[in-house]
Amino acid sequence: MAKMTMVQALNLALRQEMEKDDRVIVLGEDVGVDGGVFRVTDGLFEQFGESRSLDTPLAESGIVGMSIGMAVYGLRPVCEIQFSGFSYFNFHQIESHAARLRWRSQGQLNVPMVLRTPYGGGVRALEHHSESREVFYAHIPGIKMVIPSGPRNARALLVAAIRDPDPVIFFEGKAIYRAFREEVPEEEETLAIGSSQVVREGKDLTMISYGAMMRPTLEAAEELKEKDGVEAEVIDLLTISPLDHKCFVESVTKTGRAMVIHEAPRSFGPGAEVVSRLMEKAFYYLEAPISRVTGFDLTIPLFSREKAYLPGVRRIITSARKMLKN
Amino acid sequence: MPKKKIDPAYQLEYLAILDEKGKLDETLEPDIPDELLLKLHRAMLLGRRFDERLLNLQRQGRIGTFAPITGQEAAQLGAVAPLRPSDWFAPSFRETAAELWRGRKMESVILAFAGFAEGAISETKLNNLPVAIPVASQIPHAVGIAWAMKYRGKDDVAMTFFGDGGTSEGDFHEGMNLAALYQVPVIFICQNNHWAISIPRSRQTHSKTIAQKALAYDMPGIQVDGNDVLAVYAAAQEAVERARSGGGPTLIECVTYRMMMHTTADDPKRYRRDEEVEVWKKRDPLPRFQAYLKAKGLLSEEQIEAVEEGIKGEIQAAVDRAETQMEAAGDPLDMFDHAYAELPSFLEEQREELREELAAIKEETHG
Numbered sequence A: 001m002a003k004m005t006m007v008q009a010l011n012l013a014l015r016q017e018m019e020k021d022d023r024v025i026v027l028g029e030d031v032g033v034d035g036g037v038f039r040v041t042d043g044l045f046e047q048f049g050e051s052r053s054l055d056t057p058l059a060e061s062g063i064v065g066m067s068i069g070m071a072v073y074g075l076r077p078v079c080e081i082q083f084s085g086f087s088y089f090n091f092h093q094i095e096s097h098a099a100r101l102r103w104r105s106q107g108q109l110n111v112p113m114v115l116r117t118p119y120g121g122g123v124r125a126l127e128h129h130s131e132s133r134e135v136f137y138a139h140i141p142g143i144k145m146v147i148p149s150g151p152r153n154a155r156a157l158l159v160a161a162i163r164d165p166d167p168v169i170f171f172e173g174k175a176i177y178r179a180f181r182e183e184v185p186e187e188e189e190t191l192a193i194g195s196s197q198v199v200r201e202g203k204d205l206t207m208i209s210y211g212a213m214m215r216p217t218l219e220a221a222e223e224l225k226e227k228d229g230v231e232a233e234v235i236d237l238l239t240i241s242p243l244d245h246k247c248f249v250e251s252v253t254k255t256g257r258a259m260v261i262h263e264a265p266r267s268f269g270p271g272a273e274v275v276s277r278l279m280e281k282a283f284y285y286l287e288a289p290i291s292r293v294t295g296f297d298l299t300i301p302l303f304s305r306e307k308a309y310l311p312g313v314r315r316i317i318t319s320a321r322k323m324l325k326n
Numbered sequence B: 001m002p003k004k005k006i007d008p009a010y011q012l013e014y015l016a017i018l019d020e021k022g023k024l025d026e027t028l029e030p031d032i033p034d035e036l037l038l039k040l041h042r043a044m045l046l047g048r049r050f051d052e053r054l055l056n057l058q059r060q061g062r063i064g065t066f067a068p069i070t071g072q073e074a075a076q077l078g079a080v081a082p083l084r085p086s087d088w089f090a091p092s093f094r095e096t097a098a099e100l101w102r103g104r105k106m107e108s109v110i111l112a113f114a115g116f117a118e119g120a121i122s123e124t125k126l127n128n129l130p131v132a133i134p135v136a137s138q139i140p141h142a143v144g145i146a147w148a149m150k151y152r153g154k155d156d157v158a159m160t161f162f163g164d165g166g167t168s169e170g171d172f173h174e175g176m177n178l179a180a181l182y183q184v185p186v187i188f189i190c191q192n193n194h195w196a197i198s199i200p201r202s203r204q205t206h207s208k209t210i211a212q213k214a215l216a217y218d219m220p221g222i223q224v225d226g227n228d229v230l231a232v233y234a235a236a237q238e239a240v241e242r243a244r245s246g247g248g249p250t251l252i253e254c255v256t257y258r259m260m261m262h263t264t265a266d267d268p269k270r271y272r273r274d275e276e277v278e279v280w281k282k283r284d285p286l287p288r289f290q291a292y293l294k295a296k297g298l299l300s301e302e303q304i305e306a307v308e309e310g311i312k313g314e315i316q317a318a319v320d321r322a323e324t325q326m327e328a329a330g331d332p333l334d335m336f337d338h339a340y341a342e343l344p345s346f347l348e349e350q351r352e353e354l355r356e357e358l359a360a361i362k363e364e365t366h367g
Helices: A008-018 A043-048 A060-073 A084-098 A136-137 A149-165 A209-230 A246-254 A270-285 A315-326 B034-059 B073-080 B095-102 B108-113 B139-151 B172-180 B229-244 B274-281 B285-295 B301-328 B333-334 B345-366
Strands: A002-004 A024-028 A053-055 A078-079 A114-119 A144-146 A170-172 A182-184 A197-200 A205-209 A232-236 A239-241 A258-265 A291-294 B013-015 B088-090 B158-163 B184-194 B221-225 B250-255
Touching: A002 A008, A002 A084, A008 A024, A008 A043, A008 A149, A008 A170, A008 A182, A008 A315, A024 A060, A024 A170, A043 A053, A053 A084, A053 B250, A060 A084, A060 A232, A060 B139, A060 B172, A078 A149, A084 A114, A114 A149, A136 A144, A136 A170, A136 A239, A136 A270, A136 B013, A144 A149, A144 B274, A170 A209, A170 A270, A197 A246, A205 A209, A205 A246, A205 A315, A205 B250, A209 A232, A209 A258, A209 A315, A232 A246, A246 A258, A246 A270, A258 A315, A270 A291, A291 B095, A291 B139, B013 B229, B034 B073, B034 B095, B034 B108, B034 B229, B034 B285, B073 B158, B073 B184, B073 B229, B073 B285, B088 B139, B095 B108, B139 B158, B139 B184, B172 B184, B184 B229, B221 B229, B229 B250, B229 B285
Parallel strands: A024 A053, A024 A078, A078 A114, A114 A170, A144 A170, A205 A232, A205 A258, A258 A291, B013 B221, B088 B158, B158 B184, B184 B250, B221 B250
Antiparallel strands: A002 A182, A144 A239, A197 A232
């Protein structure tokens, strides 16, 4: 198995799906000749030509609207929106059409498209390049919202997203694009969309996170073990919607304590939904109030202050200790 | 370092063949088979009478809000007539006459306006997108479909409809730009009916014509008398043929008029003068086409009567079928169908919640 960054693993997923299926078309700004500003589509132009690795003008709504038409016609478009902070231009195409055409046509049409886009902070970027707005999409009925946390699950989930009969929004944490490598098998591997995973077992509390926040969460869990002798169970949501509550409900019925970690703002964030499901399904097992360690309810600051904004190991540990005192 | 004209070749055409009195410019008369002419006439009349009947049903409270098409029959039917079934059609929300031509059933239209999602279901899968209500948002879909057709090496085309108001939306410009850039087989049909709810065409854009917007994207653009079905057909036919043979997209501005309200929820007397409507009544697309067909010896008053009778029966039968279907349709639990290919477990739980509530209501009512 080769050790790959998330960028390379995503590239592998695209390449293999394009080799297998001529319905798969990659399109977006700078995805062709340049291979994408983060190099996720690198080499696809050379291998598959411009008809399958399509450079588009600066037109997010047009890119997504076109992808919807291509998908309705029977192709499997994978469009890239260069930064999720620019995806508001195309939001209405997702909300008004991608999410609804199956229902509006009463099952006669479907929109098997993927919208890939980098999200999140931590890379010292300009304004509009660091936000974490997964709830905008997770709130739309008819949409699936997926956020991988590392190279191996990113590859497996992207393959699943491309093959999914429904529209999938696929957020890629730009802070983890190249932050670490993992073994990624050359042979096909997929992960079911809508399933979360226990990535670290423990009995004392449950930490629920996803995407780029999985690393500080796991680091915090290790430190809690070393310094406090606390065994934290860590869950990687992987899919934000449809949310797999069975996985974290089962964990919390065992640990009695839960915290949710995400970089998106706290109010109405993904954590709010996780907490609600726990209240509905695990209330009598709870031994302490559930805590949320999240971005503040602010526009993410410019990068001189972003480290203080983003939840880090320290903030997670502090919150965990407070909870364990209860 | 000169200062000069860049491309003086840019010119726009205006096309009218049959004027409002039924006078024909024989040099421009398109070669349309008699059978198709009569089919177009019947479809125009059906569009008009169905609209009247829908208004009637709406006023009686039997259906909800809808957008009437009266006055735009030629602009719609002349455009779709050159299409074949394998071509795709991406309407906005005021193209009922064109939708019927493309195979949508009248009862499906009635069901949809009566609030039943079942109205989207056609008997056979047609290459039509459903009605798109957010203005101009369907335009990029047609471009994507046309891109896919080109990718698959088909000689089919996609045709999309929008109004004069829609040309102010970003999706119109993004769609036009993408279509021209990729030279895909798509035809943009603007139904310039002069009104976007209360905003007249003159306050929608400073441009003299809608057609000239094609020039910015280096695609052919033409303005036609949208109440002249021969002119609309001729322009559409040319655009469709060009697109089929790899010549790329065309913008056709059909100059027509919204004779009725925006939707039945609107009162146009608040913002437009009756005198203007009177002027356009004289430009009605139907009488002039009938005069043309009579002059050609294809149609007589008696035959028009017979067509009217046939249409009346057809509409009544559709209303009856729709109302019968409404009695059987509308199980609220169906709202969970078609959310996703497979219903996720959390939605199954919500469906169960509604099922229990409905069962309890039934028990209380009948128990």
